[in-house]
Amino acid sequence: MMRSLLCLCLLFFAATSTSAAEPLVYRGEQTLWQDTVWDGEVLIDGILTVAPGVTLEIRPGSTVRFTRNDSNGDGIGEHELFSQGTLHAVGTPQRPIRFTSAEASPRRSDWGALNMMMAETDNRLEHCIVEYAYRGFHAHFASAVLRDCLLRANQRGAQFQESRVVIERCRIIDNSNGVQFRDSVVELRDSHIARNQWGVRCVYSTLKLSGCLVEDNLINGVNAREGTVAVSGNRIVANRRGLYLQKSRGTVAGNDLSGNSEHGIFLEEGNIEITGNRLAGNGRAGVRWVNAGGLLKGNALPGNGEYALINDGAGPVDARGNWWGDVPPELIAVAVRDAADRAGMGPVDTREALQKPSPWVTPVTGTSY
Amino acid sequence: MIRLLVLLPLLLVACQAVPYAPSRMTEYAGAYGSDLVWEGNVTMTGDVLILQGGSLTIRAGTEVHVVPAEGTQIDPEYFSSLTELLVRGRLRIEGTAERPVRFVIVERPELEAIAWAGITLDAAGASLIRHAVIPRSETGVRCVGSAPEIIASRIENCRYGIIAQAGSHAKILDNHITGGEGGVFVWRGSNPYLKGNRIDGNEEEGVFVDATSRPYLDRNLVTGNAIGLALWSRDLPYDDVEVKGNAEDLRWLGTGQ
Numbered sequence: 001m002m003r004s005l006l007c008l009c010l011l012f013f014a015a016t017s018t019s020a021a022e023p024l025v026y027r028g029e030q031t032l033w034q035d036t037v038w039d040g041e042v043l044i045d046g047i048l049t050v051a052p053g054v055t056l057e058i059r060p061g062s063t064v065r066f067t068r069n070d071s072n073g074d075g076i077g078e079h080e081l082f083s084q085g086t087l088h089a090v091g092t093p094q095r096p097i098r099f100t101s102a103e104a105s106p107r108r109s110d111w112g113a114l115n116m117m118m119a120e121t122d123n124r125l126e127h128c129i130v131e132y133a134y135r136g137f138h139a140h141f142a143s144a145v146l147r148d149c150l151l152r153a154n155q156r157g158a159q160f161q162e163s164r165v166v167i168e169r170c171r172i173i174d175n176s177n178g179v180q181f182r183d184s185v186v187e188l189r190d191s192h193i194a195r196n197q198w199g200v201r202c203v204y205s206t207l208k209l210s211g212c213l214v215e216d217n218l219i220n221g222v223n224a225r226e227g228t229v230a231v232s233g234n235r236i237v238a239n240r241r242g243l244y245l246q247k248s249r250g251t252v253a254g255n256d257l258s259g260n261s262e263h264g265i266f267l268e269e270g271n272i273e274i275t276g277n278r279l280a281g282n283g284r285a286g287v288r289w290v291n292a293g294g295l296l297k298g299n300a301l302p303g304n305g306e307y308a309l310i311n312d313g314a315g316p317v318d319a320r321g322n323w324w325g326d327v328p329p330e331l332i333a334v335a336v337r338d339a340a341d342r343a344g345m346g347p348v349d350t351r352e353a354l355q356k357p358s359p360w361v362t363p364v365t366g367t368s369y
Numbered sequence: 370m371i372r373l374l375v376l377l378p379l380l381l382v383a384c385q386a387v388p389y390a391p392s393r394m395t396e397y398a399g400a401y402g403s404d405l406v407w408e409g410n411v412t413m414t415g416d417v418l419i420l421q422g423g424s425l426t427i428r429a430g431t432e433v434h435v436v437p438a439e440g441t442q443i444d445p446e447y448f449s450s451l452t453e454l455l456v457r458g459r460l461r462i463e464g465t466a467e468r469p470v471r472f473v474i475v476e477r478p479e480l481e482a483i484a485w486a487g488i489t490l491d492a493a494g495a496s497l498i499r500h501a502v503i504p505r506s507e508t509g510v511r512c513v514g515s516a517p518e519i520i521a522s523r524i525e526n527c528r529y530g531i532i533a534q535a536g537s538h539a540k541i542l543d544n545h546i547t548g549g550e551g552g553v554f555v556w557r558g559s560n561p562y563l564k565g566n567r568i569d570g571n572e573e574e575g576v577f578v579d580a581t582s583r584p585y586l587d588r589n590l591v592t593g594n595a596i597g598l599a600l601w602s603r604d605l606p607y608d609d610v611e612v613k614g615n616a617e618d619l620r621w622l623g624t625g626q
Contacts, residue, residue: 074400075420107421177448197448197491197513218513218535218557219448240534240556261534261556261579281623283556283579283601305622306574306599 023065032085038062043102044079044111045069052118054085060127061095065102066111076134076155077101080112083119091127093148101132108176109134109155116142116163125149130157136175139163146170156180157196167191172199178217181205188212190365193221199239202227209234213365220244221260229272231255233363241266242282245292252277256362257286264304267292274299278360285310285337289317297321300357301335308335315346323354402458407431412475416446416453421492423458429500430468436475437484451507453486456493464500466521471502483507483528490515490537498522509546512537512559519544530568533559533584541566551575552594555582562587569593575615578605580623596620 023041031049039059045067050056058064068077081087081099091097101110110132116123116139123144129152130136136151137144139160149170151157157175158167161182170191172178178196179188182203190211193199199217200209206228214221214236221239222231229250236242242260243252248270255277257264264279264286271293279286279301286304287296291313301308302325311317317338324332333340338348397407398415401423408428413435419425427433438452447455464470474484487506490496496517502525503509509524510517511532518540524530530546533539534556543565546552552568555561555578564587568575575591577599578584586607591597597615598607601622612618 073402075402075418076400216557261554283577283622284573303623305601306596306620 032056038064041065043067044081045102046079047112048081050081050083050085050087052084056083056085056087058087058089058091058097060091060097062091063098063100065100066133067102068110076109077111080115080133082115082117083123084117085119086121087114087116087119087123087125089125089128093127096127096129096150097125098129099131099133099136100129103132106132106153108132108153113138116140116144116160118142119144130154135159139165151175151178160184172196177201192365193217198223200224207231211363211365213237214242215239224248233365235363235365236260236264244268245270245272248272251275254363258282263288266290267294270294273297276358278357278362279308280304288312291315295319298354298358299323300360301325302357304335307337309337309348311336311338311346311348313346314344317346317348319348319350320352321354322350323357324350329353401425407433410434412436413452413454416455418447419454419456419458419460421457421494424461424494425456425458426461427463427470427501429463429465429470431464431470433470433472434475435472435485437477437480448489449486449507451483451486454488456488456490456496459494460488460490460496460498460517462498462501462522464522466500469500469502469523472504472506474505482526487511487527489513490517493517503527508532509549512539512561515539518542523547524549529554530571532556533561533582535559537561545569547571551577552591553577555579555584557581560584563589565589567592571595574599575612576600578602591615591618 023043025043026048028046033051035055037057042064066079069079089097103110113135114137119142126147128149131153133154135156136154137158141162143164145166147168151172152174154175156177157172159180163184166187168189172193173195175196177198178193180201184205187208193214195216197218199214200222203225209231210233212234215238217239220241221236223244225246227248231252233254235256238259240261242257242264244266246268252274253276258280261283264282266288268290273294274296275298277299281303283305285307286301288310296319300323332350336348339345396412396414397417400418402420405425408431410432462470484505487508489511491513493515499520501522504525506527508529509527514535516538521543524546526548528550530549530552532554537559539561541561541563545567547570549571551573552571552575559582562585566589568591571594573595575594575597580601590611592614594615597612597618599620
């Protein structure tokens with residue numbers, strides 16, 4: 001009797017758990033209609049939908065692979081996870097969850113996305129690796145938290161709109177574009193965003209960016225258009241442009257914006273308060289200012305390439321109380337290009353220059369990966 | 370029977386001698402993974418992406434009509450809000466002095482001076498841009514980790530003429546880069562060879578070189594720009610014989626460290 005019970009239990013266990021050797025396979029278009037747990041290897045050879053009200057939980061150490069299927073030859077794989085329910089993919093540092101391509105020689109856009117549509121519940125990705133997708137994480141009208149995740153080698157690391165997203169301690173590297181969003185409210189903190197074309201690109205959004213290292217992005221480190229930004233305590237370095245703000249408003253405080261090929265900060269219109277930053281060694285200028293309001297105060301702007309500050313707009317720039325490097329006061333004007341140099345440009349007020357830089361502590365940035 | 374015997378060889382010859390017939394399609398937008406040939410008049414109605422493994426050949430005398438993006442794309446498919454030609458495969462623009470390849474903007478009211486994004490080579494394969502006329506783009510040619518030959522082309526009124534970045538070792542020979550914000554930008558470990566170019570009338574720099582790059586600047590005429598050469602490395606070899614007539618011919622940048 002006992003033996004039979006034991007056998008029965010073993011049989012039941014074997015039937016309900018995912019074998020490490022044989023992945024759980026979803027082919028074609030399928031839908032999860034009830035709460036589901038994945039633990040182990042999963043192969044998605046189609047489009048898998050998580051129905052509204054359903055939770056998909058993925059256990060630590062699981063690997064989810066997507067086959068490549070590019071039916072229209074546009075270079076974008078179509079197989080993906082499409083969630084209208086809730087996704088809980090919570091790995092651990094030792095046992096991350098991996099979303100990847102099933103191809104032997106994987107490349108960007110092999111598969112579609114982790115898609116969250118109208119999924120305004122508690123979506124969580126923690127200690128996940130997302131790679132070789134068209135859009136690693138993609139959301140519309142959704143709410144999500146990404147913590148300690150690595151998004152790499154995707155066409156776009158993360159892209160969303162009309163969503164609320166927190167990205168914390170993530171690495172978003174080697175994607176074509178890093179993070180791209182519109183009409184969203186986003187907190188992006190303590191993350192590493194590197195070696196993308198666009199690091200962060202957003203439109204009509206509210207962005208709080210803090211404690212991040214944004215480096216080696218080939219077009220812009222961080223770009224916000226017509227948004228509200230609070231950018232503090234980041235290192236935005238060695239990008240083509242560091243921080244490019246168009247028609248935006250907000251604050252930029254206590255950042256290191258150095259060594260960018262063109263400009264540390266490029267402002268076009270809008271209204272920004274720029275205080276307590278280090279803007280050094282940028283190629284063309286520390287700051288390029290075009291018809292924006294706001295002020296530039298308490299910053300250090302030494303050793304920039306052509307100019308510390310360019311005013312390319314018709315209006316004045318209030319740049320009182322900055323440190324311009326070890327230059328005599330009469331030479332500060334050489335580091336600034338304004339109405340005195342080009343007709344039609346506005347003046348720059350550089351009075352009350354600091355004799356030495358304000359105490360500076362390089363922002364601490366980092367991730368757990 | 371005799372008639373048949375005469376006709377049969379003719380038929381066979383006719384079948385074998387079908388001349389190369391390019392695609393009848395003349396409007397292009399989207400991603401292409403095959404070997405594409407453009408000639409005559411073609412129109413880019415939107416962004417064009419040449420995928421890795423694919424190629425685009427543009428024959429001499431072709432006019433590529435570029436339709437600027439409507440309004441401002443807020444969520445562009447590729448890198449720019451403007452219409453762009455993005456190449457991850459191979460690009461061959463085979464213009465000649467007599468029959469250049471011209472990119473022509475399709476005008477409409479209130480179109481801005483910068484009307485399209487231009488050509489981006491993103492980790493592209495062996496590519497050639499020869500005798501092309503590229504007007505009014507954000508960047509005439511942007512090379513990212515690519516080493517094309519850009520020869521005898523006219524890049525005019527583009528915000529940036531040519532950008533070589535991320536280890537782009539292009540050959541940039543005998544081009545005319547004029548009327549933009551800046552001429553040639555060399556960034557992030559790029560070592561292009563610039564010889565015999567005329568770089569003039571740009572609002573800012575003729576040639577800008579960052580501290581990590583070592584281009585070879587050889588007999589370029591750089592004139593009529595705000596700054597002729599903006600160079601970071603003090604030991605960069607360059608030929609300045611024809612760097613003249615700029616508001617400032619040479620600006621050393623930073624501390625040279």
